[in-house]
Amino acid sequence: MTIPPLSVTGEAARFEKLRNLDILDTAPEPAFDGLVSIARTVCNTPTALISLVDKDGQWFKARSGFEPCETNLDSSVCAHALRHGSTLIIPDLSLDLRTAANPLVTDNPGIRFYAGALLKTSDGHAIGTLCVIDTEPRPKGLNAAQVKVLEGLADQAVALIEMRIGSLYREASNALERESAERSQAATEAGRVGIFDIDLATNEITPSAEMCRIFGVEPAPAYDAGVFEKLLIPDDQGKQSNRDDRTAGVSQLMTEYRIKRAHDGALRWIARRGGFITGADGSPLRFTGTVSDITERKLAELRQQVLIDLGEMIREAESVSEIVGEAARMLGENLSVSRVGYAAIDIPADLFDVQSDWCAPGIESLVGHHSLAAFHGTAKFLRTGQPLVVSNIAAAHWLRGDSEGYAVIGTNAKIKIPLMRRAQLIGCFFVHHETARTWTPAEVAFVEAVAERVYAGVARIRAEEEQALLNQELSHRLKNTLAMVAAIAKQTLRGVTEKEAVEAFHARLLALASAHDVLLQNSWSSARIRTVIESGLALHAKSERISAIGPDVKLGPKAALSLSMLLHELATNAIKYGALSVPEGKIEIAWSVERETSEAMLRLIWREIGGPPAISPERKGFGSRLISSGLVGTGKAELSYDSTGLVGTFLAPLSLLTQH
Amino acid sequence: MATAQVPARQIVLVVEDEPILMMDAVDLIEQAGFEAVEATNADEAIKILLSRPDIHILFTDIDMPGSMDGVKLAQIARDRWPPIEIIIVSGHRTVHEDDMPDRGLFFAKPYSPRAVKAALQSFVA
Numbered sequence: 111m112t113i114p115p116l117s118v119t120g121e122a123a124r125f126e127k128l129r130n131l132d133i134l135d136t137a138p139e140p141a142f143d144g145l146v147s148i149a150r151t152v153c154n155t156p157t158a159l160i161s162l163v164d165k166d167g168q169w170f171k172a173r174s175g176f177e178p179c180e181t182n183l184d185s186s187v188c189a190h191a192l193r194h195g196s197t198l199i200i201p202d203l204s205l206d207l208r209t210a211a212n213p214l215v216t217d218n219p220g221i222r223f224y225a226g227a228l229l230k231t232s233d234g235h236a237i238g239t240l241c242v243i244d245t246e247p248r249p250k251g252l253n254a255a256q257v258k259v260l261e262g263l264a265d266q267a268v269a270l271i272e273m274r275i276g277s278l279y280r281e282a283s284n285a286l287e288r289e290s291a292e293r294s295q296a297a298t299e300a301g302r303v304g305i306f307d308i309d310l311a312t313n314e315i316t317p318s319a320e321m322c323r324i325f326g327v328e329p330a331p332a333y334d335a336g337v338f339e340k341l342l343i344p345d346d347q348g349k350q351s352n353r354d355d356r357t358a359g360v361s362q363l364m365t366e367y368r369i370k371r372a373h374d375g376a377l378r379w380i381a382r383r384g385g386f387i388t389g390a391d392g393s394p395l396r397f398t399g400t401v402s403d404i405t406e407r408k409l410a411e412l413r414q415q416v417l418i419d420l421g422e423m424i425r426e427a428e429s430v431s432e433i434v435g436e437a438a439r440m441l442g443e444n445l446s447v448s449r450v451g452y453a454a455i456d457i458p459a460d461l462f463d464v465q466s467d468w469c470a471p472g473i474e475s476l477v478g479h480h481s482l483a484a485f486h487g488t489a490k491f492l493r494t495g496q497p498l499v500v501s502n503i504a505a506a507h508w509l510r511g512d513s514e515g516y517a518v519i520g521t522n523a524k525i526k527i528p529l530m531r532r533a534q535l536i537g538c539f540f541v542h543h544e545t546a547r548t549w550t551p552a553e554v555a556f557v558e559a560v561a562e563r564v565y566a567g568v569a570r571i572r573a574e575e576e577q578a579l580l581n582q583e584l585s586h587r588l589k590n591t592l593a594m595v596a597a598i599a600k601q602t603l604r605g606v607t608e609k610e611a612v613e614a615f616h617a618r619l620l621a622l623a624s625a626h627d628v629l630l631q632n633s634w635s636s637a638r639i640r641t642v643i644e645s646g647l648a649l650h651a652k653s654e655r656i657s658a659i660g661p662d663v664k665l666g667p668k669a670a671l672s673l674s675m676l677l678h679e680l681a682t683n684a685i686k687y688g689a690l691s692v693p694e695g696k697i698e699i700a701w702s703v704e705r706e707t708s709e710a711m712l713r714l715i716w717r718e719i720g721g722p723p724a725i726s727p728e729r730k731g732f733g734s735r736l737i738s739s740g741l742v743g744t745g746k747a748e749l750s751y752d753s754t755g756l757v758g759t760f761l762a763p764l765s766l767l768t769q770h
Numbered sequence: 771m772a773t774a775q776v777p778a779r780q781i782v783l784v785v786e787d788e789p790i791l792m793m794d795a796v797d798l799i800e801q802a803g804f805e806a807v808e809a810t811n812a813d814e815a816i817k818i819l820l821s822r823p824d825i826h827i828l829f830t831d832i833d834m835p836g837s838m839d840g841v842k843l844a845q846i847a848r849d850r851w852p853p854i855e856i857i858i859v860s861g862h863r864t865v866h867e868d869d870m871p872d873r874g875l876f877f878a879k880p881y882s883p884r885a886v887k888a889a890l891q892s893f894v895a
Contacts, residue, residue, distance in 0.1 A: 582862070589879050589880065593881075616880075623880050
């Protein structure tokens with residue numbers, strides 16, 4: 111019997127998912143065996159299987175009462191369950207069209223009854239089934255409770271499979287336990303409050319056990335207050351109270367400072383609140399209060415600040431290396447690690463290229479190309495798209511193959527955030543530390559947040575670069591084409607006696623090309639009105655003969671071209687008959703935005719002065735027609751042929767001028 | 771030999787791979803009172819420069835097939851034949867300042883024939 115394809119779409123994604131789960135061909139594991147044996151008992155069948163359906167066959171992660179550990183797809187009943195899309199129960203396989211010819215039904219072992227619940231991953235891919243099988247038909251199938259148990263067990267199996275891959279990234283289980291113990295300690299450190307009481311006469315402090323723990327000193331009934339005071343780091347000395355200000359009763363009641371914790375030298379932030387107890391005469395006798403460790407909150411604040419600074423930097427940045435370099439420095443300094451950077455990964459070439467990195471003093475930079483061969487475990491993991499977090503390479507058995515490679519680059523603990531494009535690994539943002547180091551969940555989240563912003567920033571710059579390149583190329587072609595048109599026209603019209611017409615045509619082409627130049631500066635999206643005017647008229651007159659006054663409105667591409675052509679015609683006429691035909695003539699261009707009726711309008715006035723009196727043209731040529739059609743063809747053009755020179759007034763809705 | 775001493779017309783080497791633009795450029799150069807010699811790429815231009823010491827002006831496009839573009843050609847010309855005047859034309863918006871040879875002039879395509887004519891004539895003035 112031939113098996114039709116399992117589904118039209120998503121099949122490739124399903125195989126990819128199955129392979130990424132790294133479960134096929136792995137050794138039996140008691141947790142999975144336990145599930146099938148429960149299924150077998152509850153459903154009262156001789157056989158139960160956890161079956162994973164791959165491209166070429168089905169493979170059993172756990173089996174109870176069934177010999178082979180894989181079969182081809184022709185023998186797979188589970189494949190039908192996947193097609194079925196939910197729990198499939200077939201009371202008698204020999205009577206069902208789909209399975210009557212199945213070799214496992216017709217031949218040994220002659221199976222008859224099948225019930226399979228789907229193994230559905232958290233992202234919705236059905237990768238196989240947990241099924242029970244009997245050699246006797248069962249007209250009644252399974253009862254509702256049995257179906258529920260079977261489906262529940264299938265969910266458990268998927269959870270186990272997904273946890274397996276998850277635990278790869280959280281390292282071996284012993285390291286995991288140690289870390290979680292350390293983390294829970296960090297959590298209690300944050301919450302607890304220590305109490306102290308200082309006798310001002312003796313300068314003796316009575317600390318609670320919790321306070322001793324916060325400062326890392328041996329619990330004792332009493333200490334000299336100086337024992338705690340000297341734990342402050344030099345930069346923060348003076349933020350605590352001292353014997354003099356306490357005796358005088360003028361100590362700060364609330365303060366925050368950093369200490370070097372006595373037993374391990376760790377840098378911790380402490381918040382202290384205190385108050386004086388005074389005697390009958392009002393003089394201070396004791397200073398008493400509370401201390402708490404606020405390191406986590408302080409670090410969170412600092413990281414928040416880094417993310418804000420980073421966002422600003424990325425907005426302003428103009429190159430990829432600037433973004434990566436700055437982000438690496440900010441992250442490296444905040445986390446006090448050895449090295450931070452970005453590596454482009456080329457899987458087919460088996461290479462990675464560290465394009466930029468930040469290194470702590472004394473740490474070697476990795477900038478340059480390297481073979482990926484020593485880091486195949488890392489690459490394999492990163493291809494799942496999950497962040498890789500390793501606290502201690504010695505405990506990360508699954509990464510054993512890469513340990514030598516990491517030794518060479520002086521790296522033990524690490525966090526790597528993969529960059530995927532179309533489901534392919536193309537790079538990773540990495541944080542390296544030379545010694546083992548337990549990453550807190552907050553640190554991992556912080557690195558992820560930084561990487562995410564860097565990736566977004568890099569993508570923006572790449573897109574802009576590509577766009578700019580494309581625009582340059584397009585502009586180049588366009589201008590070459592205009593040059594060709596001009597040359598063809600000139601060659602074609604060689605014999606024409608009206609040289610003036612040929613020249614006018616040529617000049618109009620130049621005006622068009624110049625307008626394109628201005629637009630190109632903003633990727634053809636817009637141009638400032640002043641730039642359009644200045645570059646358009648630069649072809650015709652020295653700048654001191656032109657004045658241009660008005661708000662620097664942004665024009666859309668259509669309006670920029672229209673204004674350029676309009677100005678070209680006006681300037682050409684001015685050179686022939688108007689203000690630019692005499693040396694002392696000038697042109698004033700003034701524009702403003704006005705509200706006429708409900709719409710904002712741009713009013714532009716072209717005024718020629720110092721030239722001969724203006725005379726209305728007898729003939730309406732192309733130039734005159736273009737001028738009287740106004741800005742963006744609105745037709746709102748008023749031409750006044752004054753004795754002082756031409757005055758042209760053009761009106762167009764602002765919305766039309768800014769339109770793309 | 772008693773030939774009259776007519777002042778020899780200055781010679782411009784035009785480098786342009788597009789025939790129509792070449793035709794147009796040659797027209798312009800001749801109208802300006804110069805003699806034009808044609809090359810369709812930079813390698814050919816170098817050969818002409820090597821064999822003809824009478825070239826006064828190099829007039830070149832930038833994008834051309836062959837081993838080098840017009841900018842490179844202009845730089846070589848400037849190094850090996852320092853007296854030559856150079857005009858570069860291109861559809862590119864500008865040429866980077868560092869890439870322009872000394873005393874080189876740049877015109878964006880399409881160029882104004884009047885401006886180019888004026889530039890050519892300024893070299894002989």
